[in-house]
Amino acid sequence: MTEYKSEVKKIYAPIGRVYERLSDLNNMAVIQQGLDNPEAMRRIQEQAGDKVKPEQLEQIVEKLRSLRFDRDSVTGDTPVGPATLRIIEREQDKTIKFVAEGTPVAANMWIQLLPAGENECAMRLTVKADLNFFIRQMVGKKLEQGVDGLAQMLASLPY
Numbered sequence: 715m716t717e718y719k720s721e722v723k724k725i726y727a728p729i730g731r732v733y734e735r736l737s738d739l740n741n742m743a744v745i746q747q748g749l750d751n752p753e754a755m756r757r758i759q760e761q762a763g764d765k766v767k768p769e770q771l772e773q774i775v776e777k778l779r780s781l782r783f784d785r786d787s788v789t790g791d792t793p794v795g796p797a798t799l800r801i802i803e804r805e806q807d808k809t810i811k812f813v814a815e816g817t818p819v820a821a822n823m824w825i826q827l828l829p830a831g832e833n834e835c836a837m838r839l840t841v842k843a844d845l846n847f848f849i850r851q852m853v854g855k856k857l858e859q860g861v862d863g864l865a866q867m868l869a870s871l872p873y
Contacts, residue, residue, distance in 0.1 A: 720838055722837070723869035724835075725835050728832070737804050739784065746778060798816055799814055809827070820844040
């Protein structure tokens, strides 16, 4: 398994509130609500900078709009069928572990939280994927960037 880790992201909210938000995936529907906010979309485009072209951002937005959430999972449609990211373990105020289902490669992900003061915490996102040498060479860099981008998005959510 190849491991990809995000940079440590600081979140300006108490660790308990962050954990409660991230450990119930119904709360992630706020992402979809933000897609209708022109100011939020402008900030997303600014954060993406030159890395994402406007037409690519539109495709990402459409994918985000089609996601389905429940307490333990988020499911989206892919060219090979539905893919789900399911919570398999929660450790209060510390870790949330996920497994990917319906994906062409075995993968898991976890969110680690650490206290960093009274009203802030630190977060790191880690993904392990079972990639063979050729796939790793083709998508490894993109996956690394994607993990850090997802961590940045999670750190930017309103808590």
